[in-house]
Each structure stands twice: as C-alpha cells, then as structure tokens.
Amino acid sequence: MSTTAPAAGARKPRVQIMLSVVRTERLSPHLVRIVLGGAGFDEFESNDKTDKYVKMLFTDIDGHQVTRTYTVREVNSADKTISIDFVVHGDEGLAGPWAAAAKPGDVASVSGPGGGYAPDPTADWHLLAGDESALPAIASALDALPATARGVAFIETYADADVLDLRAPAGVEVRWLLRGDRAAGETTLLADAVAQYSWLPGRVHVFAHGERGAMKQLRDVFKHRGVTRTQLSLSGYWAFGRTEDRFQAEKREPVGVIEPVSD
Ligand SMILES: Cc1cc2nc3c(=O)[nH]c(=O)nc-3n(C[C@H](O)[C@H](O)[C@H](O)COP(=O)(O)OP(=O)(O)OC[C@H]3O[C@@H](n4cnc5c(N)ncnc54)[C@H](O)[C@@H]3O)c2cc1C
Structure with a gap:
C-alpha cells in the first residue's frame, strides 16, 4: 500500500511506502538493526549508492508529521526486506526511541531512497x-x-x-x-x-x-x-x-x- 503526499519544495510527489518490522537485532549497546518488509517492499526502488537513505515518517508530540532520515544498510531482494541500523541515543527524539522499542508487526512509513555517494573505482x-x-x-x-x-x-x-x-x-x-x-x-x-x-x-x-x-x-x-x-x-x-x-x-x-x- 502506498500514499502520496506533496513534499515541501520537491517537484515530484513523495511516495510513502508502508512497511512493517519483520525482526530486530541489537548489534551493540547503541545500535539496533530493524529489518522491514511486507507488501510495500515491491514499491521500493533501490539505487546503487552506498549511502542510500530513506525518510521515515513519525508523529511528534504535537501531532505533526515529521521525518527522520536513515541509511538503508541492506536491501535483501530474496527476503524482500530492507535493514536500517538506528543509533539508540537515549530517551530524546522520535526515531531513536522508536527503534529501541520496535517489535515485529510495528508499522514504518518510508520514502525514497535518495543517495549521493559510492566509492570511486578510479581513486587511488x-x-x-x-x-x-x-x-x-x-x-x-x-x-x-x-x-x-x-x-x-x-x-x-x-x-x-x-x-x-x-x-x-x-x-x-x-x-x-x-x-x-x-x-x-x-x-x-x-x-x-x-x-x-x-x-x-x-x-x-x-x-x-x-x-x-x-x-x-x-x-x-x-x-x-x-x-x-x-x-x-x-x-x-x-x-x-x-x-x-x-x-x-x-x-x-x-x-x-x-x-x-x-x-
Ligand atoms: C542522509 C542521512 C543518513 C542517516 N543515516 C542514519 C543511520 O543510518 N542511522 C542513524 O542512527 N542515524 C542516521 N542519520 C542521523 C539521524 O537522522 C539523526 O540522528 C536524527 O536526528 C535522529 O532522530 P531522532 O528522532 O532519534 O532524534 P531527534 O528528535 O532528531 O533529536 C533529539 C535529540 O537527540 C540528539 N541526537 C540525534 N541523533 C543523535 C545521535 N546519533 N547521537 C546522539 N544524539 C543524537 C539530537 O541532537 C537532539 O538533541 C542519518 C542522517 C542523514 C541526513
């Protein structure tokens, strides 16, 4: 399922892709991996940038929708999942605490990916x-x-x-x-x-x-x-x-x- 919403300053409408948490993995005390999948995966068009990132939608305490930006660590086409590694940086904020408490079935709304870098093969x-x-x-x-x-x-x-x-x-x-x-x-x-x-x-x-x-x-x-x-x-x-x-x-x-x- 996807919804479209106009993105501030952007020319193309931003397509929100609905995914859900498949599993979570504590990589270290301050890093948690969230694996996202579901029917929305088919709408995710990956790119060849190693820093590819998505915008995730959250609702702040005033009820406003806000975005947080996260790198897509891995796209697994066979499993139809994407993995995102979140820094767990305490109680402040929306995305960090969400990730720390995430459990299978939780819903995530993402758009993207963008990205700008991949290692230059001609560099020394x-x-x-x-x-x-x-x-x-x-x-x-x-x-x-x-x-x-x-x-x-x-x-x-x-x-x-x-x-x-x-x-x-x-x-x-x-x-x-x-x-x-x-x-x-x-x-x-x-x-x-x-x-x-x-x-x-x-x-x-x-x-x-x-x-x-x-x-x-x-x-x-x-x-x-x-x-x-x-x-x-x-x-x-x-x-x-x-x-x-x-x-x-x-x-x-x-x-x-x-x-x-x-x-
Ligand atoms: C292109 C891009 C890719 C990114 N990729 C990742 C990624 O893969 N993983 C990831 O964890 N972050 C990533 N970030 C950073 C992430 O978007 C920010 O850390 C974001 O502010 C986290 O949102 P929040 O809701 O947890 O905290 P916010 O509500 O934005 O901030 C609340 C408080 O937490 C502090 N804070 C925010 N981030 C950190 C942190 N990392 N360590 C300590 N204090 C912090 C803020 O200074 C603020 O005081 C990326 C950012 C960009 C622009």
Missing part, C-alpha cells in the same frame, strides 16, 4: 570517516570496495562494546575512536585522527558524515590537505542539541552551512 585510495550515525553508510561502502582497494575508515563511537566486526578489504584499515564518557557530538576525535594520519599517495576519495560540528572540523582538515570538492562527500547527519527538524531548517542559516572546500 579511500578515506571514510564518521560517527555511529554514519556507520551503516561506511559499512556499506566497505562492503562495496574491491578486494584490492586501499584506504582507512575512522569510526567514532561510545566504547569497546560498540565496536563491530566490519568486513573490509585487507588494504583498508578500520580505526575505532572511542569517546568514552564524552557526549556524542562534543569531541574532536575524528578531525584529530584524520589530521594525524599519514595520508597515502595518490588521489583520495573521501566520505565523511556525522555530527555537524565534527564535520566542520573535518572540512578544515580536508581543506588543509587540498582535497577538492569532486573528491569529497561531506555533510552533517545530525547536530548536537538539535532535533532533525531544527537541524534541517538550519541548513538555510549560517550555523547550518558546512562551507565547501575548493573545486
């Missing part, structure tokens, strides 16, 4: 960086890299228990950065690690997504390293202390803009 090496909100997209990129690929992935998360056993080509190192007691979105771990890394020779292709402030720090590191716009996929996935509604609205305000690097 790959640099991936993000916090756990970008972990699904980073894991999908690692899955898509050829066995001969070279590079590094920096992933910031809470603690040892949140470290996942990711598949990666032998030449791509996965480095976990643990924030411990510090709040998500309040560290300089990613920018420090990327700045201190001995960059590999040749042309890099970069994917960096996560908390907005951390992405601004990283943008400065990439600028300093001479990474150009065409080599870079960089944006905030969320912002410390902001709901997604506020965060998305601020993209039109100075605080929300992550200045581009040079061409």
Whole structure:
C-alpha cells in the first residue's frame, strides 16, 4: 500500500511506502538493526549508492508529521526486506526511541531512497570517516570496495562494546575512536585522527558524515590537505542539541552551512 503526499519544495510527489518490522537485532549497546518488509517492499526502488537513505515518517508530540532520515544498510531482494541500523541515543527524539522499542508487526512509513555517494573505482585510495550515525553508510561502502582497494575508515563511537566486526578489504584499515564518557557530538576525535594520519599517495576519495560540528572540523582538515570538492562527500547527519527538524531548517542559516572546500 502506498500514499502520496506533496513534499515541501520537491517537484515530484513523495511516495510513502508502508512497511512493517519483520525482526530486530541489537548489534551493540547503541545500535539496533530493524529489518522491514511486507507488501510495500515491491514499491521500493533501490539505487546503487552506498549511502542510500530513506525518510521515515513519525508523529511528534504535537501531532505533526515529521521525518527522520536513515541509511538503508541492506536491501535483501530474496527476503524482500530492507535493514536500517538506528543509533539508540537515549530517551530524546522520535526515531531513536522508536527503534529501541520496535517489535515485529510495528508499522514504518518510508520514502525514497535518495543517495549521493559510492566509492570511486578510479581513486587511488579511500578515506571514510564518521560517527555511529554514519556507520551503516561506511559499512556499506566497505562492503562495496574491491578486494584490492586501499584506504582507512575512522569510526567514532561510545566504547569497546560498540565496536563491530566490519568486513573490509585487507588494504583498508578500520580505526575505532572511542569517546568514552564524552557526549556524542562534543569531541574532536575524528578531525584529530584524520589530521594525524599519514595520508597515502595518490588521489583520495573521501566520505565523511556525522555530527555537524565534527564535520566542520573535518572540512578544515580536508581543506588543509587540498582535497577538492569532486573528491569529497561531506555533510552533517545530525547536530548536537538539535532535533532533525531544527537541524534541517538550519541548513538555510549560517550555523547550518558546512562551507565547501575548493573545486
Ligand atoms: C542522509 C542521512 C543518513 C542517516 N543515516 C542514519 C543511520 O543510518 N542511522 C542513524 O542512527 N542515524 C542516521 N542519520 C542521523 C539521524 O537522522 C539523526 O540522528 C536524527 O536526528 C535522529 O532522530 P531522532 O528522532 O532519534 O532524534 P531527534 O528528535 O532528531 O533529536 C533529539 C535529540 O537527540 C540528539 N541526537 C540525534 N541523533 C543523535 C545521535 N546519533 N547521537 C546522539 N544524539 C543524537 C539530537 O541532537 C537532539 O538533541 C542519518 C542522517 C542523514 C541526513
């Protein structure tokens, strides 16, 4: 079953696809995988981006419909399911708490997918960086890299228990950065690690997504390293202390803009 509703500022109507929770899996203390399926799966048109994402519809406490954005970690055509890995970040918000409590049969309304990045096969090496909100997209990129690929992935998360056993080509190192007691979105771990890394020779292709402030720090590191716009996929996935509604609205305000690097 699908319904159409006009999307603000969009030319095409946004098609809402109705799915339901098939099963859930705790990947770590702060990450839960929700597998969604049902008749609506046939309306889901996947794309070849490793960061493909959907907009999920929720109702806020005032009864307004709002969206939350989530990466599609896996599309399983045989099972007719999609998997989404949600950060469980406490009681605040709509999507995180929904995922933490989700059970088989719960309904989910999604639209999309969109997406903008897949590893460039002509790049000499790959640099991936993000916090756990970008972990699904980073894991999908690692899955898509050829066995001969070279590079590094920096992933910031809470603690040892949140470290996942990711598949990666032998030449791509996965480095976990643990924030411990510090709040998500309040560290300089990613920018420090990327700045201190001995960059590999040749042309890099970069994917960096996560908390907005951390992405601004990283943008400065990439600028300093001479990474150009065409080599870079960089944006905030969320912002410390902001709901997604506020965060998305601020993209039109100075605080929300992550200045581009040079061409
Ligand atoms: C393209 C794209 C893909 C994304 N993919 C994923 C994904 O696969 N998995 C995923 O978990 N997130 C993903 N995100 C981020 C997700 O959309 C936001 O984290 C969103 O704000 C969560 O909604 P919420 O209702 O749980 O919290 P909100 O109501 O938006 O916010 C409530 C409070 O929680 C805080 N908060 C929000 N997210 C986090 C977090 N990750 N850690 C700590 N505090 C947080 C906010 O700062 C705010 O104070 C993606 C975002 C984008 C733009």
